[in-house]
Every structure is written in C-alpha cells, then in structure tokens.
Amino acid sequence: MENYKKIDDSTLVKMYQKGDESAFEQLLQRHKSKAFTAILLIVKDYYTAEDLLQETFIKIIQTIKGGKYNEEGKFQPWVVRIAHNLAIDYFRREKRYPVIMMEDGTSLFNNLKFAEESVESLQVREELHSQLKFFIQRLPEKQREVLIMRHYADMSFQEIAKATDVSVNTALGRMRYALINIKKQIHKYGLNYEKKFQI
Amino acid sequence: MKKSFKFRQQIIAKIYQENDLPQEDIFANAKAEEEYFELKNIKKQLDRYLKTPSEKVIQNILNYSKNYNQALKAR
Structure with a gap:
C-alpha cells in the first residue's frame, strides 16, 4: 500500500478498473474521512453516516467497474457529491423535509435543509x-x-x-x-x- | 467601499490559495492584515475537523469491492 500513496487518483481509478483492489483501497483510505465528515455534517447521526458512506462507495464501485466513470481529475468532488446526494435521499425517505428540487447534479445543495x-x-x-x-x-x-x-x-x-x-x-x-x-x-x-x- | 468589499473577497481567495494577491497588499492595511490572520487560523482549524468511519465499515466496503470484482470475473 505504501507504494500506492504517491499515485494520483486518476491513475488509481484506471488501475482499479483493471482489477487492482489495492488501488481501490488507497482511494478509499484517501477520501473516506472527507466524504464521511461531509455526510455527518448533514445527517448528524454517526451510524446513519456510516451507512451512507457504504452506499456512497458501493455506487463508486459500480460506476467505475461499470465503465461509467468520466470525472477525470476530479475524483474527490465526485465522491463528496455522491455522498451529498445520498444524504438528501435519506431525508426524503425519512420524510423529515419537503421534497427538494434539483435541476442537475451540480445544484443539489440549493434547497438542502439540514437537521435542527x-x-x-x-x-x-x-x-x-x-x-x-x-x-x-x-x-x-x-x-x-x-x-x-x-x-x-x-x-x-x-x-x-x-x-x-x-x-x-x-x-x-x-x-x-x-x-x-x-x-x-x-x-x-x-x-x-x-x-x-x-x- | 465597493473596492474594500472586493478586496476582502480577494483575501478569502488568497487564504484558499486561489489567487496571487501579494501579501504586501494585505499587510498595507492593518484591518485587512488582522482579518487575514484570523480567518486563516479558522480555516486551519476547519481543515483539522475530519471524522473517520469505523474500521468495520471500511472492511465492509473493501469486501464488497472484492466480491463485486469476483462476480464480474465469473461472468
């Protein structure tokens, strides 16, 4: 894993696409805290945040492995964006807040309501x-x-x-x-x- | 006044290393200098605010990835 620390995200994604699990582990270790903190700041509950983090990375795995990853050079913002989307979905499911309108992936924060x-x-x-x-x-x-x-x-x-x-x-x-x-x-x-x- | 407001915004961009505003320009104004160092300190503290998920969750994710990979290979 030590050797992977110097490799940039884009290269790690390509390595992971080819089946290198250590590359994915490096990506996960590198970005887990920022994604987790972003989720936690919204949902406030530690265990819910952990569930949503798992969902976030499951989506990431499926997207990369499915050959649909096209966020060249912007891996971390993409990760956090997925995490935020899932946090919003969580609120919708819980019906804590009214439906939040989103025009596209980039405007997902516009109407986001946070827990009191x-x-x-x-x-x-x-x-x-x-x-x-x-x-x-x-x-x-x-x-x-x-x-x-x-x-x-x-x-x-x-x-x-x-x-x-x-x-x-x-x-x-x-x-x-x-x-x-x-x-x-x-x-x-x-x-x-x-x-x-x-x- | 408007210029001052924009200058303060440029200080924020400077704190986040998104422009080349010379520090001398900031230090030429005592209030701007004070704000620069105060907000830079707050930013430093926020950068340290990071929570880490449990190791169990990390293992779950890694296991999912391995299983997903194996399932793809088996196809």
Whole structure:
C-alpha cells in the first residue's frame, strides 16, 4: 500500500478498473474521512453516516467497474457529491423535509435543509470535534453549503459558483461570512480555541 | 467601499490559495492584515475537523469491492 500513496487518483481509478483492489483501497483510505465528515455534517447521526458512506462507495464501485466513470481529475468532488446526494435521499425517505428540487447534479445543495440542532448539543463537555461540527451546523444554509463544498469536496470557488448558480464573488463573500461567523461562535461560546487548537 | 468589499473577497481567495494577491497588499492595511490572520487560523482549524468511519465499515466496503470484482470475473 505504501507504494500506492504517491499515485494520483486518476491513475488509481484506471488501475482499479483493471482489477487492482489495492488501488481501490488507497482511494478509499484517501477520501473516506472527507466524504464521511461531509455526510455527518448533514445527517448528524454517526451510524446513519456510516451507512451512507457504504452506499456512497458501493455506487463508486459500480460506476467505475461499470465503465461509467468520466470525472477525470476530479475524483474527490465526485465522491463528496455522491455522498451529498445520498444524504438528501435519506431525508426524503425519512420524510423529515419537503421534497427538494434539483435541476442537475451540480445544484443539489440549493434547497438542502439540514437537521435542527438540539439545545442539549451545546454542552461545555463536548469534544472539540463536536464543537466545530456544532458551529458549522449553525451557519446559515448558504454559508454552510459553500464551506462544505470548499473544505470537504475541495471544489474551487469558481466550481462552487457554477454549482450554486451565483457569481464567484458571491461564493467568496459567503465563505468569508462563514469563517467570520465561526470565529464569532467560538468567541461567544467560550471555547478557548487558542489553547485547544494550539495556534 | 465597493473596492474594500472586493478586496476582502480577494483575501478569502488568497487564504484558499486561489489567487496571487501579494501579501504586501494585505499587510498595507492593518484591518485587512488582522482579518487575514484570523480567518486563516479558522480555516486551519476547519481543515483539522475530519471524522473517520469505523474500521468495520471500511472492511465492509473493501469486501464488497472484492466480491463485486469476483462476480464480474465469473461472468
């Protein structure tokens, strides 16, 4: 597996198409956390997120093995996009939210509704990750959307602008406010992030 | 004012390494410099926020792939 670490995604996909299971294992290890975090930020439940992660990679396996993969050079955004789609489907199945309209794969976040955060979640004893998750989930929808796309799908601001049908400047502006709002929340809820984050 | 707003957006692009805005341009303005370092720190913390699924789930996926591969070969 060590030798595979230096191989780029596109090459690994081609190797996997030819039957190299280690290539797939490398892709999975490389992208599991970002995909899983993106799902978890939406569905909030760890076990549901794990189920959806499995579904995500089953789709990936079937697509690649079926010769239908055509996302040359953009493997990670593709993975996270599938994960988001499945998270949306999950909400539809659960009927927690009204039907979400999607024109195409790139605009899938436009009407996405996230689960409400419970009051109990705000507890001082929460782990650092829980706190950050909480701060991200409290962001206004459009800001959270850009943040997830930029951090977990590794999409450029230009790609985000296209996917959300706004200008690049608007996408940048939303990202700026997302970061400012997280900073405000960290200060408001008394997290000593300079100590915890070892800045 | 409009220019200032756009400049702040350019700072965000700079933080995400999507433009070549010279740091000197940012440091020429004390408020912009402060925001640059503050938001850069927040970004750094967000980059660290990654959750990992259990090993069992990873094994399930790998097993599915192997079985899928074998099923394809058997056809």
